[in-house]
Amino acid sequence: MIPCRGRVEVGPLRLERGGELPQVELAFETWGRWDPQRKNAVLICHALTGDAHVAAHDPQDRPGWWEAAVGPGKPIDTRRWFVLCSNVLGGCYGSTGPASPVTSGDPSSRWGGRFPTITVRDMVHAQRRLLDALGIDRLALVVGGSLGGMQALEWAVTYPDRVEAAAVLAAPPAASPHAIAWNEVQRQAIFTDPAWQGGDYPPDRPPRRGLALARMLAMTTYRGRDEWEARFGRDEVPPGTDPVAARAGDYATAPRPGVPAEFFRFQIESYLHYQGEKLVRRFDAATYVTLTRAMDLHDVGRGRGGLKGAAERVRARVYVLSISSDLLYPVEEQRRLVRALRRAGKDVTWHVWRAPWGHDSFLVDGAGVARRVMEWLDEPGAAAAGPREGAAVAVGEGRP
Ligand SMILES: CC(=O)SCCNC(=O)CCNC(=O)[C@H](O)C(C)(C)COP(=O)(O)OP(=O)(O)OC[C@H]1O[C@@H](n2cnc3c(N)ncnc32)[C@H](O)[C@@H]1OP(=O)(O)O
Numbered sequence: 001m002i003p004c005r006g007r008v009e010v011g012p013l014r015l016e017r018g019g020e021l022p023q024v025e026l027a028f029e030t031w032g033r034w035d036p037q038r039k040n041a042v043l044i045c046h047a048l049t050g051d052a053h054v055a056a057h058d059p060q061d062r063p064g065w066w067e068a069a070v071g072p073g074k075p076i077d078t079r080r081w082f083v084l085c086s087n088v089l090g091g092c093y094g095s096t097g098p099a100s101p102v103t104s105g106d107p108s109s110r111w112g113g114r115f116p117t118i119t120v121r122d123m124v125h126a127q128r129r130l131l132d133a134l135g136i137d138r139l140a141l142v143v144g145g146s147l148g149g150m151q152a153l154e155w156a157v158t159y160p161d162r163v164e165a166a167a168v169l170a171a172p173p174a175a176s177p178h179a180i181a182w183n184e185v186q187r188q189a190i191f192t193d194p195a196w197q198g199g200d201y202p203p204d205r206p207p208r209r210g211l212a213l214a215r216m217l218a219m220t221t222y223r224g225r226d227e228w229e230a231r232f233g234r235d236e237v238p239p240g241t242d243p244v245a246a247r248a249g250d251y252a253t254a255p256r257p258g259v260p261a262e263f264f265r266f267q268i269e270s271y272l273h274y275q276g277e278k279l280v281r282r283f284d285a286a287t288y289v290t291l292t293r294a295m296d297l298h299d300v301g302r303g304r305g306g307l308k309g310a311a312e313r314v315r316a317r318v319y320v321l322s323i324s325s326d327l328l329y330p331v332e333e334q335r336r337l338v339r340a341l342r343r344a345g346k347d348v349t350w351h352v353w354r355a356p357w358g359h360d361s362f363l364v365d366g367a368g369v370a371r372r373v374m375e376w377l378d379e380p381g382a383a384a385a386g387p388r389e390g391a392a393v394a395v396g397e398g399r400p
């Protein structure tokens with residue numbers, strides 16, 4: 001029986017950009033029961049700062065990042081589906097990455113800035129080995145948003161014989177110059193923090209300011225203009241109060257160098273500061289650098305004859321979800337993917353979702369997104385692993 005959480009050593013891994021990681025471990029969590037007859041495995045791939053904890057395992061457990069989407073009676077119903085999620089290669093929630101030791105059991109040997117460049121394809125190779133180790137030979141569905149969507153797409157192209165269906169949410173076929181530019185400015189914020197030290201900072205003295213600033217900038221690409229208009233407008237923070245300090249504890253009560261009171265006036269500024277500080281409390285800066293670089297290097301057509309060649313390899317049914325307010329990976333980028341798949345004669349469904357929360361809408365309304373995906377999975381033609389459930393939801397279909 002597959003445990004509900006664990007860590008598996010998947011061996012040394014040769015990397016796409018050269019070099020090798022001598023020893024790779026992946027942390028994972030599972031829900032439901034793997035049924036080798038029905039092949040009911042759903043692999044969920046997380047986004048940039050996510051982890052393997054998609055949902056609580058019992059009422060006492062902490063909620064996960066897609067809590068509303070996964071569980072008994074929820075859109076990804078764990079009475080029917082066996083759900084698996086692993087922390088990505090390069091991540092800082094239990095898998096091998098910049099924050100983990102070079103030599104197992106020796107925390108002083110942290111990879112830090114020496115961690116090699118990895119790609120989304122490397123992540124998927126490592127994950128395939130995890131599936132092998134757990135005895136899962138076929139995926140009924142691989143689904144993910146953003147970095148997770150890049151992985152879902154890579155899965156369908158790299159391992160076409162092992163994927164029945166792939167749902168690519170808010171992710172492009174290749175990172176655009178704009179997306180790379182935003183990531184580069186974020187990384188520069190980290191690199192210019194004196195605490196960065198080439199990535200070899202002590203774990204208790206990370207480049208906090210740089211990482212917080214990176215997150216603040218990232219938030220402006222993740223969320224929606226209309227959402228912020230409605231939520232914050234031009235509202236100001238009441239004079240003399242510091243809502244960030246009240247929420248963020250010690251770190252925020254430290255003086256903010258270079259932030260005079262005048263520049264802490266609007267609620268949106270307060271929100272951004274808080275989001276920056278919130279990430280600093282739970283994420284590692286070198287990991288942020290490694291994973292954003294992997295996103296920049298994402299190009300599903302690399303070495304495969306471009307997007308056309310990649311599309312031709314796919315055997316899975318593919319669902320593509322675009323978010324109308326996505327500034328980071330706009331609708332036009334998924335249109336390219338959908339066109340390439342259709343021209344290659346593949347079974348592809350494309351929905352453009354009019355959601356106000358920007359790129360992160362797939363996280364904000366996890367239940368709504370998962371419902372769309374699972375209804376598509378159950379449409380005629382799908383390899384159903386059990387009874388059909390759920391009612392149709394209205395979505396606008398995108399036309400390439
Ligand atoms: C161990 C782990 O946590 S693992 C990883 C979990 N995270 C992930 O998987 C990453 C993906 N998730 C995300 O990116 C986010 O959680 C999202 C997109 C789903 C939601 O973002 P959130 O920050 O939770 O929501 P939202 O944008 O509404 O912000 C709410 C927070 O801002 C605070 N806030 C709202 N307005 C203001 C303001 N004007 N000034 C300061 N703070 C504000 C709220 O108090 C709230 O704080 P809280 O998170 O401490 O409760």
Ligand SMILES: N[C@@H](CCO)C(=O)O
Pocket residue numbers: 047048049050145146147222359360363
């Ligand atoms: N908000 C996401 C990244 C973009 O989807 C995360 O923090 O993982």
